[in-house]
Amino acid sequence: MPSLNMVVMKRISLLPDHVANQIAAGEVVERPASVVKELVENAIDAGATRITVELDAGGRSLIRITDDGHGMNRDDALMSLERHATSKLKEASDLTSIRSMGFRGEALPSIASVSRFTLTTREQGSESSEATRIMVVGGKLTQVEAAAGPSGTSIEVRQLFYNLPARRKFLKTKETEKAHIQTYLRLAALAHPSIGFKLVQDQRVLWQLNPLSCDETLDSRMLALEERMRQLEKDSWQRLPVQFRDTIRTRIRGEDVDRYEEEPILIWGYVGAPGVGRSNRNDQCLFINGRPVENKALNFALREAYHTALMKGMHPVCCLFLEISPAFVDVNVHPAKKEVRFHNEQAVKQCVMRAIKRSLTHFAMAHRSNDPEFQPASEDTTPSSNPADPMHQSALREGPLGGSGNQIMDLPSFDPTPTLAQKNSISTANPPSMEWKAGTVHPAADSTPQSGMQAAQTASIDFSNTPQDHDRMRPILSRQLRLIGVVSRLYVLYESESGLVLIDQHAAHERVLFEQMLSRMEQGDVASQGLLVPETIELQPADAAFLTDSMACFQKLGVGIRAFGDQTFILESIPPFIKTGQARSFLLGVLDTLNRSGEVNKMRLGEEMIAKTVCRHAVKANDSLGKEELEKLLEDLKGCTMPYTCPHGRPTVIEMSLKELDRRFGRIVP
Ligand SMILES: Nc1ncnc2c1ncn2[C@@H]1O[C@H](COP(=O)(O)OP(=O)(O)OP(=O)(O)O)[C@@H](O)[C@H]1O
Numbered sequence: 001m002p003s004l005n006m007v008v009m010k011r012i013s014l015l016p017d018h019v020a021n022q023i024a025a026g027e028v029v030e031r032p033a034s035v036v037k038e039l040v041e042n043a044i045d046a047g048a049t050r051i052t053v054e055l056d057a058g059g060r061s062l063i064r065i066t067d068d069g070h071g072m073n074r075d076d077a078l079m080s081l082e083r084h085a086t087s088k089l090k091e092a093s094d095l096t097s098i099r100s101m102g103f104r105g106e107a108l109p110s111i112a113s114v115s116r117f118t119l120t121t122r123e124q125g126s127e128s129s130e131a132t133r134i135m136v137v138g139g140k141l142t143q144v145e146a147a148a149g150p151s152g153t154s155i156e157v158r159q160l161f162y163n164l165p166a167r168r169k170f171l172k173t174k175e176t177e178k179a180h181i182q183t184y185l186r187l188a189a190l191a192h193p194s195i196g197f198k199l200v201q202d203q204r205v206l207w208q209l210n211p212l213s214c215d216e217t218l219d220s221r222m223l224a225l226e227e228r229m230r231q232l233e234k235d236s237w238q239r240l241p242v243q244f245r246d247t248i249r250t251r252i253r254g255e256d257v258d259r260y261e262e263e264p265i266l267i268w269g270y271v272g273a274p275g276v277g278r279s280n281r282n283d284q285c286l287f288i289n290g291r292p293v294e295n296k297a298l299n300f301a302l303r304e305a306y307h308t309a310l311m312k313g314m315h316p317v318c319c320l321f322l323e324i325s326p327a328f329v330d331v332n333v334h335p336a337k338k339e340v341r342f343h344n345e346q347a348v349k350q351c352v353m354r355a356i357k358r359s360l361t362h363f364a365m366a367h368r369s370n371d372p373e374f375q376p377a378s379e380d381t382t383p384s385s386n387p388a389d390p391m392h393q394s395a396l397r398e399g400p401l402g403g404s405g406n407q408i409m410d411l412p413s414f415d416p417t418p419t420l421a422q423k424n425s426i427s428t429a430n431p432p433s434m435e436w437k438a439g440t441v442h443p444a445a446d447s448t449p450q451s452g453m454q455a456a457q458t459a460s461i462d463f464s465n466t467p468q469d470h471d472r473m474r475p476i477l478s479r480q481l482r483l484i485g486v487v488s489r490l491y492v493l494y495e496s497e498s499g500l501v502l503i504d505q506h507a508a509h510e511r512v513l514f515e516q517m518l519s520r521m522e523q524g525d526v527a528s529q530g531l532l533v534p535e536t537i538e539l540q541p542a543d544a545a546f547l548t549d550s551m552a553c554f555q556k557l558g559v560g561i562r563a564f565g566d567q568t569f570i571l572e573s574i575p576p577f578i579k580t581g582q583a584r585s586f587l588l589g590v591l592d593t594l595n596r597s598g599e600v601n602k603m604r605l606g607e608e609m610i611a612k613t614v615c616r617h618a619v620k621a622n623d624s625l626g627k628e629e630l631e632k633l634l635e636d637l638k639g640c641t642m643p644y645t646c647p648h649g650r651p652t653v654i655e656m657s658l659k660e661l662d663r664r665f666g667r668i669v670p
């Protein structure tokens with residue numbers, strides 16, 4: 001006889017709406033920051049130009065979001081609280097062209113089911129001067145009334161999770177919840193400089209970011225973004241512009257035959273200069289079609305792009321926007337839409353790497369812009385075929401791309417004068433009525449590990465606390481340097497028009513040697529030394545397969561290796577700069593590193609091998625060098641593709657500006 005339990009379980013019934021909504025809320029609403037995210041996204045979708053976020057107790061007792069968007073009439077307002085009610089999507093196929101932040105019609109009913117919720121809204125341009133106010137308590141509609149109110153929408157969420165004590169217990173302190181909210185708002189503010197954002201906590205204004213005027217052109221968006229970054233930052237990092245277009249080719253699997261589709265991709269924004277990084281990823285802001293996202297493949301692409309330009313353990317900083325047809329990105333893979341999936345992730349990753357490498361190289365080579373040998377690429381459609389050309393080097397270092405020929409755009413100049421002039425041309429749109437005070441920016445007074453740009457910078461190049469100093473935008477090596485002397489037989493001291501410049505002679509020499517060896521290797525000029533006793537190397541199946549695939553590449557680099565059975569290899573010769581006693585560990589080390597990075601190509605393999613050994617050959621820390629040798633070292637460094645970091649990513653050159661000296665001697669008040 002079946003047990004009572006079994007009988008009960010067999011009866012199926014539909015869950016009441018408010019229970020279904022509470023369950024959906026479990027996924028959509030995790031904490032106050034999720035409420036802020038959903039409501040701010042709705043305001044953005046409604047075309048708001050100003051959004052005010054008010055919080056009490058970090059959003060635990062009150063979140064009020066007010067916008068001046070298109071608002072809703074009474075019927076729509078009532079409808080908006082129904083599950084699966086949305087104005088942004090009509091049928092499933094619309095998902096492939098979705099440009100709005102929302103599309104599921106789930107946020108409002110979910111939030112309303114776990115709070116005391118009040119929606120006040122008035123449709124823009126409607127004849128009626130009345131707004132509609134709707135109150136919902138724990139998912140139950142309690143009141144609908146006419147009210148006074150400006151056009152736009154205001155939503156109040158009180159006592160989040162009051163009816164779910166188990167979830168309320170998981171809320172953290174007021175400060176932590178506020179930090180999560182700020183983290184999201186910072187991303188929203190970066191993605192939408194033309195919207196004004198105001199953040200008020202316990203009646204105190206924390207931020208007031210006025211809307212910035214900005215048109216559709218990329219230059220205008222770059223300027224607005226830079227200005228918005230400055231509005232938000234306490235400290236700034238030295239940033240390089242990125243503007244890059246390419247085409248992504250994606251295979252669409254058909255029932256019988258596959259076909260290929262090509263779509264343009266645009267990557268733009270700012271990345272940190274060589275050597276500028278943080279010990280965490282809080283300053284990696286990535287946006288796909290305006291949506292802030294977390295994506296491991298893109299984090300990886302960023303790190304790879306910096307490669308020798310950043311120290312181990314440091315993460316690049318960026319504010320980078322990817323624009324690609326929505327048909328090539330799946331945004332419906334994460335309950336809070338924090339993640340996306342690309343149809344051709346590999347190609348997107350490669351594009352990001354190329355875009356960033358190009359900006360890093362462009363910056364590093366700026367001091368050679370008068371050099372007739374160096375012509376920065378502009379509107380090129382194919383990479384140069386001259387192996388001595390630095391742009392060619394970076395093109396070679398990249399793996400195969402799923403895309404076709406890329407269109408490289410002209411990057412803004414690093415010359416400070418136009419940058420300043422451009423900066424001045426940014427205007428803040430005149431705020432209309434409301435209580436927005438023009439021109440006042442209040443960055444968050446406090447910072448937590450979560451609050452990104454407000455948090456202390458750990459840039460590996462120090463002396464960076466003069467954010468407004470536009471001279472910092474000009475690469476140090478493009479200035480006139482006058483030798484003063486050498487400190488501790490290691491640091492070479494120079495004077496420039498804007499301060500003191502120090503070069504680490506050992507790190508600089510490492511960089512010079514590294515690039516020389518790399519260029520020899522590119523030209524196929526790598527000798528090989530035979531091992532007296534060839535080494536037999538036994539590998540795990542995955543490593544063996546990897547080595548078999550990249551064998552030709554290893555051989556070109558002077559590593560003589562051949563297969564001896566499925567998983568056994570014989571190592572017969574190695575490049576001359578490797579000690580014979582270390583042949584085996586060297587090969588295993590290189591295999592390990594490259595295997596982990598997931599791809600191999602000739603240059604990347606070579607870089608890894610050379611970086612591992614170049615240190616031993618470089619000038620020792622306390623070798624004393626004569627004036628001529630120092631001059632030669634500086635010239636050689638200037639000739640490098642990436643002169644500002646050694647092959648291990650440590651800085652080769654740092655600067656202490658006159659302003660910094662004045663500050664430290666108390667001549668100017670910081
Ligand atoms: N601030 C607002 N101004 C104007 N209309 C709004 C606003 N907030 C919500 N709406 C309307 O209410 C609808 C439901 O909002 P809701 O956030 O629940 O769903 P969505 O935005 O369509 O999708 P998602 O669940 O993915 O956010 C929206 O489609 C929109 O038409």
Ligand SMILES: [Mg+2]
Pocket residue numbers: 038041042101102103107108
């Ligand atoms: Mg929404």
